[in-house]
Each structure stands twice: as structure tokens, then as C-alpha cells.
Amino acid sequence: MLTLNDAERLNPLSDDMRQAFLAALEAAMTDEAVRSIVLTGAGGNFTAGADIRQLMLAGGPDPARSRRRLTPLHRAVEIIAGGPKPVIAAVEGAAFGAGLSFASACDFVIAGEGARFGAAFGKIGLTADCGLVWSLPQRVGRTLARDIMFTGRPVKAEEAHRIGIVDMLVPAGGALSAALTKAADYRGIAPLAIAAMKSAFVRGPGSLNDALAFEIQQQPMLSMTSDHAEGVAAFREKRQAIFTGH
Incomplete structure (x- = not known):
């Protein structure tokens, strides 16, 4: 605070x-x-x-x-x-x-x-x-x-x-x-996912193509994170995910 x-x-x-x-x-x-x-x-x-x-x-x-x-x-x-x-x-x-x-x-x-x-x-x-x-x-x-x-x-x-x-x-x-x-x-949301979404929001509305291009840059990188693996595991195991920002 x-x-x-x-x-x-x-x-x-x-x-x-x-x-x-x-x-x-x-x-x-x-x-x-x-x-x-x-x-x-x-x-x-x-x-x-x-x-x-x-x-x-x-x-x-x-x-x-x-x-x-x-x-x-x-x-x-x-x-x-x-x-x-x-x-x-x-x-x-x-x-x-x-x-x-x-x-x-x-x-x-x-x-x-x-x-x-x-x-x-x-x-x-x-x-x-x-x-x-x-x-x-x-x-x-x-x-x-x-x-x-x-x-x-x-x-x-x-x-x-x-x-x-x-x-x-x-x-x-x-x-x-x-x-x-x-x-x-x-x-309850992975920190790196929030960071990526905030980065997209601050770029402004732009065009749909701009948004899709930014997604294709960000999503593959996020798919390699420990938080993504944790989120998938938590979903499968029906438990609360514990995210670390990595």
C-alpha cells in the first residue's frame, strides 16, 4: 500500500x-x-x-x-x-x-x-x-x-x-x-499473465490485427512459464493454484 x-x-x-x-x-x-x-x-x-x-x-x-x-x-x-x-x-x-x-x-x-x-x-x-x-x-x-x-x-x-x-x-x-x-x-491470477494483459491494455485500443499480433508474441512465452504449468496442474487436481511469478 x-x-x-x-x-x-x-x-x-x-x-x-x-x-x-x-x-x-x-x-x-x-x-x-x-x-x-x-x-x-x-x-x-x-x-x-x-x-x-x-x-x-x-x-x-x-x-x-x-x-x-x-x-x-x-x-x-x-x-x-x-x-x-x-x-x-x-x-x-x-x-x-x-x-x-x-x-x-x-x-x-x-x-x-x-x-x-x-x-x-x-x-x-x-x-x-x-x-x-x-x-x-x-x-x-x-x-x-x-x-x-x-x-x-x-x-x-x-x-x-x-x-x-x-x-x-x-x-x-x-x-x-x-x-x-x-x-x-x-x-488468483498468475502475475506474468496480468503483466502481459496490462502491457496490452496500455498500448491502446488499436486494431484487431494489432491485438492479435501482440497475443502471438506474448502467449507462446507465457506457455513456457512455471506459473502456466502450475495453473494447468491445479485445474486438473481441482485445487487453488499457487503462482510465483516465474
Whole structure:
């Protein structure tokens, strides 16, 4: 479980938070003992997004610094969306800006009643970032994604669930527990199989031929794994498979 933790200020993504989050995410993705990742926030909020105090610097705009600050967030989104392990967002309270981007890139989003999502980038003269123009339309469709980003309006949990930002809605305060239960559900699937499917999903819808070509590359390799042999044996023996990621 990875927790964004600066609760007094709604867990804003300061420069230090960005670097620490990326390091923790990379470590979790490469740790063989970790089968899935739950992303949450401390103090009853997910994250309010960018640390606005760090946007207001003496000396005026600095495009080079802006690029440097985006780099760890971009890498984090790439890992969330395309990394080999499932990532589940457990959202309570505010999930604004990059918080919505992170959630939208996750494999499954669970929110507590009372959660709020928003993309008010345009209200401070900026474009949506952290891949939101890629991830949000996949969840809600292009028209709704445009409306959410063009208006910057907050989307309450009930609407977010209805339109597809949220995959499961639970009572307030219950998102983390539900996310941990969902993470346990994924343990019944071979890790290398999940990694292959995530790699296919992140390539985008593409054409049928693209999908078939990717399958013919991945499936023969997976057929050689110990997990495949274990899965077949467990099926024959009518028992739960024990997968190791090899």
C-alpha cells in the first residue's frame, strides 16, 4: 500500500512528494513479494493535486522547472498504467488535478461516498496533465471527458460511479478496506499473465490485427512459464493454484 501523506494540506504533490512517490512506486513494482499495489491518501483525502505554493515562485515562470516537475509524475503514470502489477486506487475525499489523473490510470478505482473528483487545470490557465486526456476518455468517453476538463467542475462520487470514473462505490471510510479485498482477488491470477494483459491494455485500443499480433508474441512465452504449468496442474487436481511469478 502506498499512501500520499501530507494530510493537513490534503496531500498536495510537492516536489518532495513527487520524488518519494515515484521511488516507492518503482520499488513496489520490482519487489517480487508484492502482487498488487493499493494507492491511497492520508487523513480522509486522496490528493488535492499540485502544491499551488510551489507554482508561485519569485522571478516568474520557468518552463524548464515546469518540465522537471512533470517528469516524475509522468513516469509514475506510465508505471501505474503499464507496469506489471495491478494498481487499485482507494479514494476518499478530494481527488483533484493529478489525483484524478492517477485514479484514472489505475486498473480499478474504489471510492467512498463523499469523494470528489475534478480537473480544474484550465482555471489556472494550464492544460490537463499526467496523461488525463488519454486515461479519462477511456473511462467516461470523449464527450464527458471534455466536459469535465473544459468546465473544471467537481464530480461527486455518485456521478463518478455512474459515468465510470469510479468502479466501486462504498460507504465513506470504506475505500481502503475494499481495495485491500480487491487486491486479494487478484492473487488468483498468475502475475506474468496480468503483466502481459496490462502491457496490452496500455498500448491502446488499436486494431484487431494489432491485438492479435501482440497475443502471438506474448502467449507462446507465457506457455513456457512455471506459473502456466502450475495453473494447468491445479485445474486438473481441482485445487487453488499457487503462482510465483516465474
